[in-house]
Amino acid sequence: MQNEVLPNATRICDLGTNVTNYVSPSDHVCDIVVKAHKRASLLHQCFVSFNTDLLFRAYSVRPSLEYNSVIWPPSTIHNIETTESEQCHFTKRIHGLHSFHYKLCLQRVNLKSLEHCRLLTNLVWCYKLDFSLVID
Secondary structure (H helix, E strand, O other), rough: OOOOOOOOOOEEEEEEEEEEEEOOOHHHHHHHHHHHHHHHHHHHHHHOOOOOOOOOOOHHHHHHHOOOOOOOOOOOOHHHHHHHHHHHHHHHHHOOOOOHHHHHHHHHOOOHHHHHHHHHHHHHHHHHHHOOOOOO
């Protein structure tokens, strides 16, 4: 453009989603897990209550872990386990749940796994696309 060479970018961030030149969601998953971990740590530092309902109402990490999962889902086992591990880390830090297995922790606090939520979201999107319910 006007005799100027455009820079070659190997990584860009578009609408909060990181895309690399090798088109893999790994960098995006890594970034959202790091952000979620920082938020969860701040949440545990700020709240001194042992009320699990209060903590999970304030749990603002989950939407960031699920962000853009319809378009850019964690597709490898490593990426899926990485996102689940952050939610596991959060639930294990809640008073009284440290010694329980992750799935039992989720049952006790009435949460679904992130993988289950992604499946539901994908099914809803498929339904909307199939019946032309997606707004252009």
